[in-house]
Amino acid sequence: MILGLYEAHLPVRDLKRSIEFYTGLGLELDHIVEDRLAFLWIVKDKSWLGLWITDKVELEYHPSIKHIAFQVSLEGLKNSVNWLKNKGYKPREAFGFEPIEPFVMPQQDYAHAKIHFNDSDGNSLEFICKLDNPKKLTERMYLSKWEEINKIPSPTSTLVQ
Template sequence: MIEGLYEAHLPVSNLKKSIEFYEGLGLELSHIHEDRLAFFWIKKDHSWLGLWESDKAELEYHPSIRHVAFQVSLENLKHASGWLKERGYQPREAFGFGPHEPFVMAHDGMAHAKIHFNDLDGNSLELITKIANPNNVTARMYLSEWEKIHA
């Protein structure tokens, strides 16, 4: 029945500035509705992100309400920290890992490599990719360490 996630929404305090921010990430603006809601294609005709201008954008952060993870390739993720910085975005610490490179969280035969950053309103954004875990490693480490173990 369910085939994937079609849309996610985030609150923002200034729609115009947020549009510039998300266009800077390479997302394509689909349309603006009533000057308070903007839709961006994450993957054209497949999934999108809605940004709602609101005076409630300063809700206390919790990953269940203010978090979006964008899927990227492993090769792109390896360069994500520099790519973000070149565009004026700052990767941030997450789960005890510094922002200088992606890290891996592995469990239950799965593994994901990722890096985190925030938008202008403190919404948590993530670039993430699933990676092979043939040895069923159940640890957290930087991606460079993971690659040494799995070389």
């Protein structure tokens, strides 16, 4: 029945500034409703984000009401800290990890690699991708350590014989 997530919504103070922020992340503006709501495509014709002007932006943060995680490729995630900084966005600490590189949170059979940042209204955002967990690791760690332990070769490396 359910095929995926079609839309999510976040509160914002300034619609124009927020549209600029999210189009800077690569989302595509679809339409604006009465200068109080904007819809931007996350993946064209598959999922979008609604931005609502509200005076409730100052609500205390809780991931159930002010958080969105964007799925990215592993290669995109590896470059995400520099990519965000080059666009003027600031990665932030999360789960005790400084934003020097993505970190991994393992589960039993899989793991998630991620990096967190905020939008201009303090909404929590993250880039995330799913990883295999072949060694059934349970410790949270930086992605580079995860790859070293799992001996994951870089796609740019080549074997010389």
